[in-house]
Structure formats: C-alpha cells, structure tokens
Amino acid sequence: MYGHHLDAAWGRTIVDIPTGSRIETQQDGDQRQVLSRPERDTTASPRPTFTACKLPLTPLEHRVLDQNTHETGFHGDDGSSFTVIWVGDGTGVILVLSTISAPLDSFFEGGSSRLYRSADYGKSFHDISHLINNTFIRKEFGLQAGPGNSQQVILTADTPVLDNTGGVIFTSTDAGVSFKSVQLPFHPAQPITFHFLNPEYLVVISIDGGLWLSLDFGAVWKKVHEGTQSFTWGSGITLFFSFSPKGTVEADRRGELFLKRTEDLGKTFTTVAHSIFSFGYVGGFLFTSVIETLGAPRVIYVSSDQGDHFNKAQLPSASTEQFYSVLDGDEDMIFMHVDNPGEESYFGTVYTSDDRGILYSKSLERHLFGGEGKSDFTNVTSMRGVYLTNILEEDGRIRTVISFNRGGEWTLLNKPQNVECGEDSRNDCNLHIHGEHSRYNGITPMLPLSDPTAVGLVIAHGSVGDSISSTRPDVYVSEDGGYKWRGSLRGPHHYSILDAGGLVVAVEAHPMDGQINTIKFSTDEGQCWKVYNFTEQPIFFAGLTSEPGTKTMNISVWGYRPEEDHQPMWVVVTIDFQSLLTRECGNQDYVQWLAHAREGGDLATEGCVLGYKETFRRLRKLSVCRNGRDYVVSRQKSPCPCTREDYLCDYGYYRHENSSECMRQLDTADHALEVCLNGEEEELRTLGYRKIPSDKCEGGFTPLRIKETVNRHCGNSSQPPTASPYSETPREKMLLIVVCVGSGIVILVAVAAAVYTVRRMGYGNRVPTYRFSVLQLRDDDCSIAADPESVASSNGTSVFPVDSDDDLIE
Numbered sequence: 001m002y003g004h005h006l007d008a009a010w011g012r013t014i015v016d017i018p019t020g021s022r023i024e025t026q027q028d029g030d031q032r033q034v035l036s037r038p039e040r041d042t043t044a045s046p047r048p049t050f051t052a053c054k055l056p057l058t059p060l061e062h063r064v065l066d067q068n069t070h071e072t073g074f075h076g077d078d079g080s081s082f083t084v085i086w087v088g089d090g091t092g093v094i095l096v097l098s099t100i101s102a103p104l105d106s107f108f109e110g111g112s113s114r115l116y117r118s119a120d121y122g123k124s125f126h127d128i129s130h131l132i133n134n135t136f137i138r139k140e141f142g143l144q145a146g147p148g149n150s151q152q153v154i155l156t157a158d159t160p161v162l163d164n165t166g167g168v169i170f171t172s173t174d175a176g177v178s179f180k181s182v183q184l185p186f187h188p189a190q191p192i193t194f195h196f197l198n199p200e201y202l203v204v205i206s207i208d209g210g211l212w213l214s215l216d217f218g219a220v221w222k223k224v225h226e227g228t229q230s231f232t233w234g235s236g237i238t239l240f241f242s243f244s245p246k247g248t249v250e251a252d253r254r255g256e257l258f259l260k261r262t263e264d265l266g267k268t269f270t271t272v273a274h275s276i277f278s279f280g281y282v283g284g285f286l287f288t289s290v291i292e293t294l295g296a297p298r299v300i301y302v303s304s305d306q307g308d309h310f311n312k313a314q315l316p317s318a319s320t321e322q323f324y325s326v327l328d329g330d331e332d333m334i335f336m337h338v339d340n341p342g343e344e345s346y347f348g349t350v351y352t353s354d355d356r357g358i359l360y361s362k363s364l365e366r367h368l369f370g371g372e373g374k375s376d377f378t379n380v381t382s383m384r385g386v387y388l389t390n391i392l393e394e395d396g397r398i399r400t401v402i403s404f405n406r407g408g409e410w411t412l413l414n415k416p417q418n419v420e421c422g423e424d425s426r427n428d429c430n431l432h433i434h435g436e437h438s439r440y441n442g443i444t445p446m447l448p449l450s451d452p453t454a455v456g457l458v459i460a461h462g463s464v465g466d467s468i469s470s471t472r473p474d475v476y477v478s479e480d481g482g483y484k485w486r487g488s489l490r491g492p493h494h495y496s497i498l499d500a501g502g503l504v505v506a507v508e509a510h511p512m513d514g515q516i517n518t519i520k521f522s523t524d525e526g527q528c529w530k531v532y533n534f535t536e537q538p539i540f541f542a543g544l545t546s547e548p549g550t551k552t553m554n555i556s557v558w559g560y561r562p563e564e565d566h567q568p569m570w571v572v573v574t575i576d577f578q579s580l581l582t583r584e585c586g587n588q589d590y591v592q593w594l595a596h597a598r599e600g601g602d603l604a605t606e607g608c609v610l611g612y613k614e615t616f617r618r619l620r621k622l623s624v625c626r627n628g629r630d631y632v633v634s635r636q637k638s639p640c641p642c643t644r645e646d647y648l649c650d651y652g653y654y655r656h657e658n659s660s661e662c663m664r665q666l667d668t669a670d671h672a673l674e675v676c677l678n679g680e681e682e683e684l685r686t687l688g689y690r691k692i693p694s695d696k697c698e699g700g701f702t703p704l705r706i707k708e709t710v711n712r713h714c715g716n717s718s719q720p721p722t723a724s725p726y727s728e729t730p731r732e733k734m735l736l737i738v739v740c741v742g743s744g745i746v747i748l749v750a751v752a753a754a755v756y757t758v759r760r761m762g763y764g765n766r767v768p769t770y771r772f773s774v775l776q777l778r779d780d781d782c783s784i785a786a787d788p789e790s791v792a793s794s795n796g797t798s799v800f801p802v803d804s805d806d807d808l809i810e
Helices: 005-009 059-067 436-440 741-751
Strands: 069-073 081-087 093-101 111-118 143-145 153-156 168-172 180-183 202-205 211-214 222-225 228-233 239-243 257-262 270-282 285-291 298-303 324-329 334-339 347-353 360-368 387-392 398-403 430-433 458-465 474-478 486-489 493-498 503-508 518-522 528-533 539-545 554-562 568-576 590-594 612-619 635-639 647-649 653-655 662-664 673-677 680-686 689-691 705-713 736-739 756-759 806-809
Touching: 059 069, 059 528, 081 143, 081 539, 093 143, 202 228, 211 239, 228 270, 239 270, 270 298, 270 324, 285 324, 324 347, 334 360, 347 387, 360 398, 360 647, 360 653, 387 430, 398 430, 493 539, 493 554, 503 539, 539 568, 647 653, 647 662
Parallel strands: 324 736
Antiparallel strands: 069 568, 081 093, 081 756, 093 111, 143 153, 153 168, 168 180, 202 211, 211 222, 228 239, 239 257, 257 270, 270 285, 285 298, 324 334, 334 347, 347 360, 360 387, 387 398, 430 458, 458 474, 474 486, 493 503, 503 518, 518 528, 539 554, 554 568, 590 612, 612 635, 647 689, 653 662, 673 680, 680 705, 736 806
C-alpha cells in the first residue's frame, strides 16, 4: 500500500548474531528489547498445565524424511544479513540476498553483496552474483518481488548519494534467471511499490520528495510531482498522494498537506482535499484527518467514491494527544479504534461503521493499544466474521475477547479442554492470546496464525488464568475458529500451516542451549505431534519459511553454526513432506462440517452468523493424506432468519454488558440524531439497531430504521471543511494510524513473497521498560539473552520477530 508498508507486509525481520557478545533480539526500527529474569511474584497462582500429545516416528518415516531433507551451507559467505523472498506462485524459486556493510565508525563506506537462487524450493542454491556485476545491494529494501504469479524481481543498489545523480536498480522478468541494469534519475527513499494488479506499473518517492512513476517495469521513469509525503494505490489505476506546498516546513505536523489524485497515471491531477494532517485508504474508503476550525480537535472525513465527495465520520473527535486507527476493513465495514484522552491511556474504543464508512457504532470499550503503536486486533481468516483482540481492564489486567459476528458481540475465550485450573481460579479461568504487544516485549515469537484455506484452524500463543501473563507462553490450537481450544505444545514455538491445513509444522523457540536440530509436525491439526531430527549438527535458529499461502509441503529452517575457524556460517535445511504424505486425499477422507455450530443450539439458527450458514467439506482428523496444490475450499450457503445478533447498535446507541439489547447513549438522549451527508442534513429515526454490513439474513427480527433528508444545507461535501492552511496549530505530530491486520495477510499472499532479514551485530546490555504494568512478571525465565564468549560457545538464542504491519501515515 505505502512504500514503507511493504517490508511489514512481506514479513521482513532482523536477528542479531554477535561475535564475542550477547545474543539479543532487535526489531527493525525499534529499540532493542532485552528481557531479564523477573522477580518472583509470591502471590501468583500455579500455572495451569497440560500434556502435549507426542507420537513416535516410525523407522520408515524417518528414512523417507532423511531422503527428502536437503541442507545447504553458505561456506565463505561473511554476510551480516540474509534477505529471502519467494518469486511467483508454485515456481519453487527463492532468491537470497547476503549483505555486509562497513562498520559505522569505519573510514570506508559501502559494503558487499552476494545473490543466491534456488529453483527447487530451497533444496539447492547457486551463487548468481555475476548477473548483477557483484553490485552492492541495499540491505533495507534491496530485494523485492512482484505481486501474484508475476516473475518480476527488483534489486536496488546501495549507491552513494553524493557521488551519483541517481541510483541503480536491476530488474528481472524471468524470476532471476537474468537481470537488466537500469540507471535511475533519482535516489529512492523507500521500497519501489508495485501496482497490485499490473506489476509493470511502479511508483516510488525519491529522497528529495519527488513522486516517480514507471509504466514499463522500471525501464523509463517520469517525475509526476514534488514535495510528496506519502502515497497509496486506490481503485483501479487511481493513485492518491499527499504533498506539502513549496516553502512550507513540517506541513504534516501543522495540518497543511494537500491530497491529490491521478486517474490516468500522472497525466492529470485533481486536488481532493487540503489542509490535512494525514490520510489512509482501506477497503475502498478514503480517510483524511483534519481540524475544522482553529483550536478544535481533529476529526475524520471519509469518502467512498475515490475522493469525489467527503462526509464527516460520526466518531468522537481526537485531541493532539489522541489518534485514530483503522484496524481492519473492506467494502462493507470499517473497524476504527479511537484513542482515549490522556497521554498514556494505552486503550481506547473500537467502533464499527456502516457500509458508507460514515455512521459508527460502539463495538468494544477499553481496547488495548500500546504506546509503541501496537494493537492485538486480529482477523481470524479461517472463519468468517471472527476477530480476536485484548482489552485493558480497570484493575490493570489484560484479557482476550473474541467476536464471532464482526464486532457485534465480544466474549471471553473458553478454557482449553485439556487444561485444568487451580481451585482459586476455577471460576475465573479463560484462555488469553498473546498478540503484537507481547511480541514487541519479547514474550512470544509469533502472532496468531490462520488461513482461509485451512478452515477453522487457529494457532496461537497463550496463557490460561484470569488474565494474560508474561510467563513462557504455550501453543494452543482451535479447530473451529475459536469456540473451543486445546493445549498443543508446551513453550513458545515458531509454526507454519502447510497443505491447506493438512500439515502443521513447528520449531521450538529459544530452547535452553540456544540451538535446535528437530522439527515437529502434525497431520491432525495439532492434536498430536511427531518429532524429526533434521540435522546432526545443531544450528542457532534464525527463521522458519515456506512459500506464501498454504499449498506447499516444503519448509525451510534457517540458521547458522560456527565453522572450523569459529566464524558463523549460514545454513538452510529444507524438508519436503510430500514424500511422506504420498496419498492424495479422496472423497472418503472428507466430512461435511457446519461452521459456527454450537452444542445444544436451536436447529433453525444453529451455525447462523451474519445471516447465513456455511457447510464446508473438511478433512477428517484420522486421514493421513495430502490435499495437494489443486485443493479448493468447498462450501455451501443457506440463509437464516434475522435475530438481534444480526444487528449492531445504531449510531447513538450501545449494547449493554451481558445483553443483546441496544441502549441509547446518555449524551444523545435529548436530541434527534442528525448526520451531514453530501451537503444535506439527514435525520435518523431508529429503535437502536442497524443490520451488520454484509449480513444476509431474511425476515425475522426487523426493527424500524428510517433515514429522512432534511432540507438544510450543512457544508461542502466535495471538500472536508478545514481551518486556515497557515493557522497556528499545535506542533504535536498528528497521526492517523492504519493497522491493516487482515490486509497484511492478503498482501503477503498477493505478492507471493515472504521476506525476512537476518542481521549479525553486537550490542551492549540494556534493561527493558514495560509500557504496561499489567504484565504479571513471574519466576519463569523470560530471558532471551546470553553472554557467549564466541558464537561457537554461545548459550543464548535468537528470536525471529516479524515487523509490525502497523502503517503510520504522518
């Protein structure tokens, strides 16, 4: 979407591998977090436990896996970072960029690179550095792949700015078989952005603020604007971008940005808004953050027609200390977080919009949103309408809630079926899921994982009790979209879904000695696991990668181990499970499964969510076979009668706790509900309910809801009303944060490229500062740092954190 969003969408991460110093974890662009052993919490109750199911690996299975496990050592490569991308869909092509930069205090500048290519899913690699003339490629965003099944690849050289008028890129249209060198008339300031449908169209911002466009995959570039702050593709070939007028300083902080649109790839432009602080584009909705009058708080204006008309979003206004955050959205509905007043509140309220993005209803209060810009809001993509997130209770506890109807109602998660709680917490015992906040603080190595092809399957780190805990988390699995859970693996792991859910693999995260040599796999959605020793020489773990999506049955484990000279050597081990699961699944291996069905429910409404039922064709637990690359999710839909659960509380109403009824908000109880739409005032008469966008229910509960246009002019709908563009506004930074949880996953699948960066460096010791006092530090050793004398004798481990997919639009 935005240039700086690509790294996050593709999963770029950093792992440090120092020599003769501590092994610690750093997130790209964030301060390093080092977790030390916390003091004992003498009031903490015993941690609920479970026994993971393990099955023995047969001699035949071990022999087959040995024959289909391939290890590559990058001997002699002294690169301090590895960047890995997948090219195309089903091509088996992987490109690996190794870079080493000169130390910051060195007299010399620059560095060196090596480029490797695999055409067999990582089973073997070949050095192809000569194809790019052994050019030094940028470490931050030097390697990019085109969207979908395109074979386009772009390498961006690390070119000194002072000595050259422009940078250099290398382009490939055959998945890295050959490359073409292109001299740029500018120096890129960010990753080059592909159009999401046509990879020939490229756009980027230069270091001097120029907006550059190419229509022929980088062969020819045209500067289409100056002073650009940010951009995003809209519908079709529409391109939106914000820019500051010539001669202005800190226009984004002062609310002096202009928003323009081009619908013909830079030939003509239309100014759609001015005097804005920031903008965003999600789900077909265009948002702007503005101040309407001097001294007033910021408000959001939204357009659903690509900027032709704007309407004020019916949301609480935000002061200079607050922010708005688009958590998720599509063409039907937007989830919007509005920060609570106060500099360090760390929570806010989630609102859901109507299908125009204008009227918003309160969905969830006290929604956790960290001061570091992290939200735990998660779209469970394996089940329609399911969302997970965490709330900050008044007593300081962090607890996980789940919605099965797109934010209409939220409930606590059920206790895992195979976990027993202590006597003192038996009445307040639930599963709580770790999200972005926990990963940012180094408590968990991965976020919850789901995929549309693996229906109902959710894998996540969590803890059981009255609230989330900072003790070492365990891995929990749900096979029905979050209704029921089971404890699956003890301790933190890195995990991946393969073969459309028919195969799940996991690698232990930061074991005691810091090294790994085994991988766990399950063919029954994590109920039981087998363990395979994939190497005789353990490695320090760096990453677990597979082709984007879940169709593949190949998994690659990346890491490093010391060579004879005690220098670290990069290693990748690729395991092909296809030879283990040789039988293609047949009709007898599948069963009909009704999603969202609950035990003891009414037969007429059982499985009804958002107005209809869905019955899926799903793999049986005991069937050991493979779905295959041609597997397509099969479903049948049937409509349902309307109930209160098919409705959100209307604008000016809220759903009372533990009730399905909508109550009138006190601040709107004494006046009519009037909304300004397209320059005309609209009066809303309602009993407090409006149907959830995209809900397809028929008949049943149908409350009155009438919208009448009043003949009163209420503003110019073609432009958001704003204060004077050169007024003296506060100088605090104004932000509209777009946290596209769901879209990050969509983009990752769409570009068919999983990118991560591995970096080896040394850092000094530093104590972490928790942004939340509610994390209950207990006696479990949360340390992920060690004090090795060398890499060879290192006693720590490197966690593989993925960058947040938060998008800060400044």
